Amino acid sequence: MLCQKSFELIKQLDSNFSNAHELSPFNEDNVRYTFEECKTLFAQNQIDVQPVLQGDNSNLPTIQMRHAALQRNKRCLLTYVYTRMNWVASLRFELATVVAPKHIKANMSDLEVVWFQKYSKTLANYMKSLSQATQTNSGYIYPIDLTQYTKPPKSLFIHVRCLKDYGEFELSDGHTVSLVKDSQHYLLASDVQDLIKQGILEHID
Structure with missing residues (x-):
């Protein structure tokens, strides 16, 4: 059946993103099959x-049907690649990491891995340029991390609970705090956002 494999790619996306931190393996077999199907349909239309x-318009309905199948395959392929690309990009913000976790990287295609590395580098350079623009007369540069807040913070300080033993943690003001499992702290939100994303701390109201 025409477009069957490309439709399976879309169904895979639907089941894939039910879990925000899981990525199904890149379906290279279906992608390649869809590409080959497109090449075959195009070649047949070129002849007919x-x-x-x-x-002679006797072949026109068949040509139009093949063209519609080509367009459907193209839309499905673009949707599959673009949706996965956006999900991979969101890792940089949700997990605050420049390296994809091993269990996620194993399910990415080689091109997706390269794209994520380039995206992370571009974002880092952009944040660096923003930080340099904040340099004061005394030479101090206020670091700007766009991955810290995907939503505006309600307050500068927040209550957090430690979910696992972490040890000494240095705050932005130079002081240190001991993060022991089940201990609670009232800390600057910008200091602990990365630890919250890593599952070491949790924000409590």
């Missing part, structure tokens, strides 16, 4: 369109 150009 010649009589149409001479005024």
Whole structure:
């Protein structure tokens, strides 16, 4: 059946993103099959369109059907690649990491891995340029991390609970705090956002 494999790619996306921190393996077999199907459909249309150009429209419905299948395959492929690309990009913000976790990287295609590395580098350079623009007369640069807040903070300080033993943690003001499992702290939100994303701390109201 035409477009069957490309439709399976879309169904895979639907089941894939039910878990925000899981990525199903890149379905290279279905992607390659869809590409080959497109090449075959295009080649067949190139042959059958010649009589149409001479005024014989008997093959026109078949040509139009193949063209519609080509367009559907193209939309499905673009949706599959673009949706996965956006999900991979969100890792940089949700997990605050420049390296994809091993269990996620194992399910990425080689091109997705390269794209994530380039995206992380571009974002880092952009944040660095923003930080340099904040340099004061005394030479101090206020670091700007766009991954810290995906939503505006309600307050500068927050209550957090430690979910596992972490040890000494240095705050932005130079002081240290001992993060022991089940201990609670009232800390600057910007200091602990990465630890919250890593599952070491949890924000409590």
